[in-house]
Structure formats: C-alpha cells, structure tokens
Amino acid sequence: xxxxxxxxxxxxxxxxxxxxxxxFILTHFFNPNDYKDEIRxxxxxxxxxxxxxxxxxxxxxxxxxxxxxxxxxxxxxxxxDKPFADLQLLGLSxxxxxxxxxxxxxxxxxxxxLTLTLxxxxxxxxxxxxxxxxxxPAAGATTAPTPTEQPSAPAKPMAHDIASPMKLDIxxxxxxxxxxxxxxxxxxxxxxxxxxxxxxxxxxxxxxxxFKLTAYLGTNQPVTRAKTELTxxxxxxxxxxxxxxxxxxxxxxxxxxxxxxxxxxxxAQGQLLLDQAAQVAEWNGLKLSINQLRALGELKAxxxxxxxQFSGGISIAQFNLREFLDGLGQKLxxxxxxxxxxxxxxxxxxxxxxxxxxxxxxxxxxxxxxxxGNLGLADIAKQAVRAQLSGxxxxxxxxxxxxxxxxxxxxxxxxxxxxxxxxxSASKGNSPLPNAPTQxxxxxxxxxxxxxxxxxxxxxxxNLGQLTLDKLPIDNAVLxxxxxxxxxxxxxxxxxxxxxxxxxxxxxxxxxxxxLLAVQKHIAGVPVEKLLEAQGQKPPVTGLLDLDADxxxxxxxxxxxxxxxxxxxxxxxxxxxxxxxxxxxxLCRGIATLNRKDLSGDHSGKDTPFNDLRGSLTFRNGVANxxxxxxxxxxxxxxxxxDIDLRVLGMDYRVGVIIEGxxxxxxxxxxxxxxxxxxIEWPLRCRGPxxxxxxxxxxxQEGVGKIAGQLAGQRLNExxxxxxxxxxxxxxxxxxxxxxxxx
Numbered sequence: 132x133x134x135x136x137x138x139x140x141x142x143x144x145x146x147x148x149x150x151x152x153x154x155f156i157l158t159h160f161f162n163p164n165d166y167k168d169e170i171r172x173x174x175x176x177x178x179x180x181x182x183x184x185x186x187x188x189x190x191x192x193x194x195x196x197x198x199x200x201x202x203x204x205x206x207x208x209x210x211x212d213k214p215f216a217d218l219q220l221l222g223l224s225x226x227x228x229x230x231x232x233x234x235x236x237x238x239x240x241x242x243x244x245l246t247l248t249l250x251x252x253x254x255x256x257x258x259x260x261x262x263x264x265x266x267x268p269a270a271g272a273t274t275a276p277t278p279t280e281q282p283s284a285p286a287k288p289m290a291h292d293i294a295s296p297m298k299l300d301i302x303x304x305x306x307x308x309x310x311x312x313x314x315x316x317x318x319x320x321x322x323x324x325x326x327x328x329x330x331x332x333x334x335x336x337x338x339x340x341x342f343k344l345t346a347y348l349g350t351n352q353p354v355t356r357a358k359t360e361l362t363x364x365x366x367x368x369x370x371x372x373x374x375x376x377x378x379x380x381x382x383x384x385x386x387x388x389x390x391x392x393x394x395x396x397x398x399a400q401g402q403l404l405l406d407q408a409a410q411v412a413e414w415n416g417l418k419l420s421i422n423q424l425r426a427l428g429e430l431k432a433x434x435x436x437x438x439x440q441f442s443g444g445i446s447i448a449q450f451n452l453r454e455f456l457d458g459l460g461q462k463l464x465x466x467x468x469x470x471x472x473x474x475x476x477x478x479x480x481x482x483x484x485x486x487x488x489x490x491x492x493x494x495x496x497x498x499x500x501x502x503x504g505n506l507g508l509a510d511i512a513k514q515a516v517r518a519q520l521s522g523x524x525x526x527x528x529x530x531x532x533x534x535x536x537x538x539x540x541x542x543x544x545x546x547x548x549x550x551x552x553x554x555x556s557a558s559k560g561n562s563p564l565p566n567a568p569t570q571x572x573x574x575x576x577x578x579x580x581x582x583x584x585x586x587x588x589x590x591x592x593x594n595l596g597q598l599t600l601d602k603l604p605i606d607n608a609v610l611x612x613x614x615x616x617x618x619x620x621x622x623x624x625x626x627x628x629x630x631x632x633x634x635x636x637x638x639x640x641x642x643x644x645x646x647l648l649a650v651q652k653h654i655a656g657v658p659v660e661k662l663l664e665a666q667g668q669k670p671p672v673t674g675l676l677d678l679d680a681d682x683x684x685x686x687x688x689x690x691x692x693x694x695x696x697x698x699x700x701x702x703x704x705x706x707x708x709x710x711x712x713x714x715x716x717x718l719c720r721g722i723a724t725l726n727r728k729d730l731s732g733d734h735s736g737k738d739t740p741f742n743d744l745r746g747s748l749t750f751r752n753g754v755a756n757x758x759x760x761x762x763x764x765x766x767x768x769x770x771x772x773x774d775i776d777l778r779v780l781g782m783d784y785r786v787g788v789i790i791e792g793x794x795x796x797x798x799x800x801x802x803x804x805x806x807x808x809x810x811i812e813w814p815l816r817c818r819g820p821x822x823x824x825x826x827x828x829x830x831x832q833e834g835v836g837k838i839a840g841q842l843a844g845q846r847l848n849e850x851x852x853x854x855x856x857x858x859x860x861x862x863x864x865x866x867x868x869x870x871x872x873x874x
Contacts, residue, residue, distance in 0.1 A: 164188050174205075179261045181211040197224030197238075207261050215258050219244025229300075237301040245309040253316045301334040323349040331365075339364040339377060355387035372407035379403055391460030397421045410435040414443075422458045423450050430481065442482045449476040449496070468529035474498050479506075486511050493520070500525045515588035526599040564829045565819030568781040573689035581687065584641045589614035602665040603628060617642035631657030631675065647685050648692065654678040659704060671824020674707025674744065682750060693753045693777050700755075704744035707762075711738065711826055720830060739764060746771075753778045760784070773817070780821045786828065787812040 167184045174182040186201025200221040204214035220243040226236040250258045309327040314320070324346050331342040341364050348357040363379035382398040400418040404411075412432040419426040428445035452472040456463060463472065475497055479490040489507030496502075504520035591612040598608035608626035612619070618640050625634035633654045640647040655677050660670035682698035685691065723729065746760040753776070760771035773784030789812050819827035 175208060179208050181206040181208055181214075183214065198222070207258055209261060210258065213248075213258075215248050215250075217244070217246040217248075218242070233298065239302050240304045242306040243308060245306065247309075247311045249311070249313045251313075251315045251317065255317060299334055299336050304329065304331045304334060306330075319352065321351045323347075325349070337366070337368060339366050353388040355385070355389065357383055357385045359383035374405045374407075376403035389460065393458055393460040395422055395459055407435075410437075417443075417445075422455060424455055425450070428481070439485050440482075441484070442480070444480050445477070445490075447475075447477040449474055451475075464532055466529065467531050471498055471529050483507075489517075495520075498529075509590075510588070513588050514586065516591065518591045518593070520592070521594040522596070524597040524599075525595050528599055528602060564816055565823065565827050567776070567783060567818055568779040568820045570779060571690065572778065572780045573693050575688045575690040577687050578689065579639075579641065579646060579687050581641050581644075581646065584614075584619065584639070585617040587614045587619065589619070598626065603662070628654075629658045629661045631655055633657060645685050646687055647683070649683045650680070652678065652680045652682075659707075669822055670710065671822060671826070672704070672707055672709055672744075674704040674741075677703040677705070690778075696750050696753050696777065698750045700748040700750070702746060702748065705742070707741050707744050709739040709741065709824060711824070741769070748775075750777075757784075760786070770812070771817075775821065781819065782817060782821050782827065784817040784828075785831070786815040786817055788815060789813070 164187055167188070170184065171182050174180040183204045183206070184200070184202075186203060188201075189199035190197055198221070200218065203218045203221075205216040205218075206212070206214040220241060222239075222241040224238045229236045248258075252258075306327065306329040309324075309329075311322075311324040311327070313322045327344075327346040329342065329344045331340055334340050342362070344359075344361040346359055348359060349355060359381065360383060361379070361381045364377040366375040366377060367373065378400075379402070380398065380400045383396075385395040385397060386393070398418075398420045401414050401416045404413040404415075406412070410433065412435060414430040417426075417428045417430060419428075425448045426445055427448075428443055430441060430443035432439055432441040434440050452475045453463060454473075456472075477490075477493070477495050479493040479495070482489045482491065487507065487509055488511065489505065489509075491505045491507075493502065493504050493506060495506075500522055502520045502522040504518070506518045506520065507516075509515040509517045589612055591610070593608075593610040593612075595608040595610075596606070598605040598610075605626035605628055608624075610624050611622040613622055614620065619638065621635065621637040623634065623636065626632070631654065633652070635650065635652040637648065637650045656675045658673065659676040660673040662676070663670040678700060679702075680698065680700035682696060682700070684693075684695045684697065686695055741762050741764040743763040744761070746757050748755040748757050750756075755775040755777060756773075757775065758772045760769070760773070762769035762771075768789045769786060770789070771784050771786040773782060773786075775782050814831035815828045816831045817828040
C-alpha cells in the first residue's frame with residue numbers, strides 16, 4: 132500500500148512536469164502572432180467584426196492563462212474603415228487550476244487607451260447592433276446540406292451546473308485614459324466621456340470592493356461640460372441579485388452655455404442598494420450639495436421592472452435662492468423688492484413615479500413667509516402643477532415685476548401734472564369749472580406672458596392668514612386657481628379687507644392672440660378711502676363700500692383692459708364723507724345770490740357727511756355711465772347722472788341737490804333757508820379729474836337762473852293771492868309765471 136502511494140505520487144509529479152513542459156513548449160514555440168489572419172477571419176465569420184491587430188499578441192498558458200493585446204481596433208463589417216473601438220493595451224490572466232473548481236482567479240486586469248466611437252444613424256440603427264451576429268449568406272448563395280441528426284435526449288445537467296455561479300477573485304481592475312463618443316444623427320446630439328479612469332481593489336464576491344472612477348462628461352445640446360469623481364465600496368451577491376454601494380461620494384464641477392460662464396460645484400453622498408430579486412432600490416443617508424445649497428434625505432424605489440414608484444424625505448437647509456440662481460447663471464426677472472428670495476428652506480416627504488413627483492407634509496419658508504401642505508407635478512411632461520398650501524402671510528407685491536410698476540409711473544407722470552394743475556385752479560369754490568382730463572392713466576406695457584400661460588396645467592389652492600396684493604392687506608385669504616389648455620379660472624378669491632370682506636371669480640382665455648378676461652366681484656363694508664390710498668390716489672370721499680360687478684375685457688395691458696372694459700355694477704357707499712368739499716357752502720352761495728346778500732365769511736375747506744350713496748354703472752369701452760346716482764345728506768337729497776371715463780380717470784356729472792326738512796338757520800345769515808327753497812332741486816355740475824371729488828363741482832348758474840324765475844313766480848303769485856284773492860284768473864297767473872321763467 133505504501134509502495135502504491137509512492138507510485139501514485141510519482142505519476143502525479145510526472146503529469147505535472149509534463150503539463151509544465153507542454154505549457155513551456157506552447158508558449159515558447161507557438162507564436163499566436165503567426166495566426167493573426169486566421170483570428171481576423173474567425174472574428175468576421177463568428178462575430179461579424181473587422182478585427183485589426185496592429186500590435187503584438189502575448190500569451191501564457193500555465194499556471195496562468197494570460198492574454199495581452201497591443202494596438203488593436205474593432206469595426207463592424209458594414210463600416211470596416213470606421214472602427215468603433217480602439218485599444219492600446221489589454222492585459223489579463225487567469226489561474227488554470229481554480230477554473231476546474233468553477234473559481235475565477237485573475238490577476239490585475241489592465242485596459243489602457245480604450246476609445247469607443249458609437250453612432251446611431253438617421254434610421255435609428257446603432258453601429259454596435261451587428262456585433263456578435265454571424266455573417267448572413269449573400270442572396271442566392273447555397274449552403275451545404277447538413278446531415279440529418281437523430282434527436283437525442285436532453286443532456287442531464289452536471290452537478291456543477293446546478294451549483295452557485297462561478298466565484299470571482301480578481302486582484303484589481305485598472306482602466307486608464309478611456310474615452311467614449313456617442314452621436315445621434317436623428318437629433319444631432321453628441322455625448323462624450325473622456326479621461327475615464329477606473330481603479331479598484333480586490334474584486335471578491337461578498338466583500339467590499341474599494342474603487343475610484345474619474346471622468347469628464349460633455350454634450351453639445353446645450354454645450355455642457357462636467358468633471359466628476361465617484362468613490363466608494365462596492366459589495367455584490369449575484370445569487371441574491373443584491374448590489375450595494377457603500378460610502379459612495381460623487382463630486383465634481385459643471386459648466387456650459389446654460390450656466391452663462393458660471394461654474395457649479397456639486398456633490399452627493401450616501402448608501403445605495405439595488406435588490407433585483409425584490410425589485411427595490413434605496414438611497415439612505417443622502418447628502419446633496421450644489422454650490423451653497425445643502426440637502427439631506429433618503430429615497431426608496433420599488434416596482435423597478437414595471438411602473439417604478441419612489442418615496443422618501445428631503446430637508447433643505449436655509450440658503451439664499453437669489454445668490455444660488457446667480458451662481459448658476461440664471462437671471463431672475465426684475466422684482467419690486469430686490470431683497471426677496473434671500474431666505475428659503477424646505478422639509479417634506481417625497482413620493483412619485485417615472486412621470487410625477489409630489490412633496491407632502493411640506494414645511495416651507497420663503498423670506499418672511501411660512502407654508503405647509505402639498506405641492507407636486509402630476510405630469511412632469513405636461514408640467515401639471517398641483518398645490519394645496521396654507522401660510523401665515525405673503526406680501527405678493529414684493530415679487531411682482533418692477534418694470535411694470537415703473538412703466539405705470541412713467542405713463543401717469545404727465546397725467547399727474549395735469550391733475551395737480553387742475554386741483555390748484557379748483558381750490559376755491561368760485562373758480563371756473565375744471566376741464567375734463569385728457570392724459571391716459573394706464574400703461575400699455577404687455578402684462579401677461581401668453582406663451583407660458585398657454586402651457587400651464589394648474590390646480591392650486593392657497594390659504595393665507597394675511598395676503599398683501601396690489602398694496603391691499605387681505606386677511607384670511609382663500610385662493611383657488613385652475614388652468615388647462617390656455618384657459619385659466621380663478622374659482623374663488625375671498626378674504627377680509629379693512630374690517631370688510633370681498634370675494635371674486637375670474638376667467639382668462641389666452642388661446643388666441645388677444646386674451647379675454649371676465650371678472651365677477653363682490654365687496655361688502657370695505658372703506659373706499661383705503662382702496663384708493665392703496666392705489667396711490669388721494670381719496671375724495673370716505674365710507675363703507677358695497678359693490679357687485681360683472682365685467683369683461685380683452686387685451687394684454689392695463690390700457691387695453693380699460694379701453695375694452697364692458698359690463699355692469701351696482702354700488703352703495705354708507706356712512707360717507709365728501710372730503711375737502713362742503714355742499715352746504717355751494718348751496719349757501721346760491722341761496723345768498725337769490726337773497727341778494729353777500730356772504731359774511733369763507734366757508735370752504737369743510738367736509739360734507741352723508742348717510743348713503745348708491746347707484747348703478749354700465750361700462751362701455753372704458754366709460755362708466757351712472758344714470759341713477761343718489762345720496763342722502765342730513766337735510767338734503769342728492770341726485771345725479773353722468774359718466775366716469777376710466778381711460779383718463781375723469782368725471783362729468785350733473786347733480787341736483789334738494790333741500791328737505793332742515794329749516795334751521797345756516798351759519799351765514801346771507802344764506803338763511805327759507806321755506807320757499809324747500810323741495811327745490813339745486814343744480815351742480817361736476818367735471819374734472821376723479822381725484823378732485825367734490826372740489827370739481829360748481830353751481831350750475833343756468834340752472835340757478837331758472838330756479839330764480841320759479842321763485843319769482845311763486846312770490847308774485849303769493850302777492851296776487853294776498854291782494855286780490857280769487858279775483859285773478861288762473862290763466863293770468865300762469866302767463867306771469869311763464870314770463871318770469873324765460874328771464
């Protein structure tokens with residue numbers, strides 16, 4: 132038995148020596164470079180490739196099965212003169228004996244100077260699609276018949292076929308100075324990866340594999356360049372189809388046309404997991420930075436093989452959005468307040484799919500405002516915005532374009548001068564009637580971005596504790612906005628304003644070149660002077676306004692909207708006061724004239740209170756006709772009819788003032804009210820800029836003359852009655868009255 136073992140050992144030694152000798156003989160006396168032509172032909176026949184081996188082929192057989200290629204290129208047989216792969220050096224070697232145990236033990240794999248040039252032609256076919264396909268016989272060519280073979284029973288799998296996949300054991304992988312160029316003739320785009328270097332540690336399944344990957348990325352539409360570096364530890368289990376990237380860190384710099392000469396520095400870190408068996412992926416410990424933006428979070432995806440769904444959370448630390456966008460070469464539109472967008476932070480849950488994303492449980496801060504709620508894109512391709520937000524306050528005026536405000540100021544400068552000149556001449560009640568204004572009061576600068584509005588898909592709800600809009604402080608504001616296919620509707624806008632309340636609805640149709648706008652508005656108990664002051668106008672009147680309006684217009688500027696304004700409105704002003712005007716003073720002057728007395732003092736500069744002011748308006752192309760103005764002043768009733776020209780903010784009214792039950796003496800004896808004046812409608816004419824209010828009103832001298840005739844007729848009738856009684860015929864009395872009226 133002992134001798135048998137000795138003999139067996141000698142046999143094994145002899146076989147080993149024989150194998151070593153055979154390997155030595157093969158590697159030293161067999162030169163693969165002598166068979167380059169055969170290798171090329173084999174590549175053509177079996178893989179449809181044109182293989183050009185310009186350099187030497189080195190190889191080894193035992194104990195390492197090694198291969199080393201120098202200066203080689205590969206092309207498709209369709210384009211043999213256009214290689215899609217060039218290689219300066221490829222070196223690899225495998226231990227022979229572990230292969231018998233289904234173990235792949237390799238030394239360093241070296242790839243140097245690899246260049247891949249890939250192309251997709253105008254038909255959409257890629258230059259790589261024929262790789263590995265045998266050459267098809269030419270049309271009409273015949274192939275030798277193959278002998279008919281009897282079907283045989285399927286071979287039983289070997290034991291090692293059922294076992295786990297081949298184990299990998301590679302000392303390292305080193306790819307140096309590789310390059311990939313891809314061009315797509317269908318859209319003219321080009322993508323480049325250059326300076327690609329990959330270095331890894333030992334590659335063993337189940338063990339952490341440290342690696343470092345660096346590359347320069349580029350594209351031409353738009354022109355963009357990126358420098359990237361990715362490091363981490365890779366761990367994989369092929370049997371479980373589980374892959375992990377631990378302590379991953381991606382860092383780099385981005386530049387290009389879209390950044391307008393600026394450079395963005397970015398980095399991303401975390402722990403990544405891909406489980407193909409469960410079709411899930413995770414990114415835990417996410418850390419993201421782009422210039423000064425810093426974000427933390429996590430992200431999980433599922434159903435990767437079907438309709439991918441993802442969820443997670445994100446938190447963005449406070450940063451200056453204005454500086455951030457400037458660092459990316461993005462210019463913000465001019466805003467009324469240049470200090471906006473300087474503080475932004477966000478925390479939210481993230482959910483979505485391949486074509487949607489939603490932020491829920493939002494805690495969002497923008498400058499001095501805080502918001503909670505949900506925000507998302509229901510359809511990323513269509514930019515379908517969905518939002519339900521609640522906030523404490525928002526001064527929207529700060530974010531409005533400053534250019535429009537400047538244009539409005541420039542447009543109104545000439546009109547402002549005209550109003551000031553008119554106001555100066557109308558400072559005294561006995562001055563001539565002011566002229567009607569002529570200067571346009573509105574800007575013709577385009578106000579709406581029509582192209583953007585046509586693309587909007589909106590469903591937005593917003594609740595705010597306080598909203599400042601057009602300088603109006605709105606409390607408990609509610610806004611519901613919907614828009615799709617160029618049609619936008621403000622379904623609800625309501626809130627509390629200066630202890631009053633309002634609500635409004637509106638629609639905007641931008642499908643055509645000339646937008647169409649419709650508005651329905653209701654206001655209750657809002658101080659009218661506050662509304663006017665918010666618009667930068669000096670209020671001529673105070674009081675609580677009730678208003679119902681239904682208006683339509685068209686155009687894309689303030690001027691166009693006013694010029695094309697049509698519709699109707701009903702209004703009432705309660706507990707009002709006419710400022711800097713005293714109707715009693717105007718009446719006193721008229722009564723003094725009739726009494727043939729002079730006023731003892733100047734009664735100007737006083738206000739006129741009234742209990743009620745109401746009427747209706749009919750708008751036609753920017754001019755509002757008011758046929759039924761009524762006002763109730765203690766002891767007086769005021770009626771009027773006229774027009775308000777919104778185009779120039781002017782008015783032209785005829786007003787009648789009726790003295791009713793107040794029989795007390797006036798402050799000035801010259802205008803003592805006599806019972807003969809009760810019930811008479813005293814005429815006023817109001818014309819001029821709307822800002823003047825009652826200061827634009829003057830006593831209608833022609834109307835006063837008629838009243839004087841009426842009063843004289845009444846006095847004559849009283850004298851006749853007193854002296855002659857019924858002896859004077861009624862016909863004579865009427866003739867005398869008519870005669871006095873004509874004077």
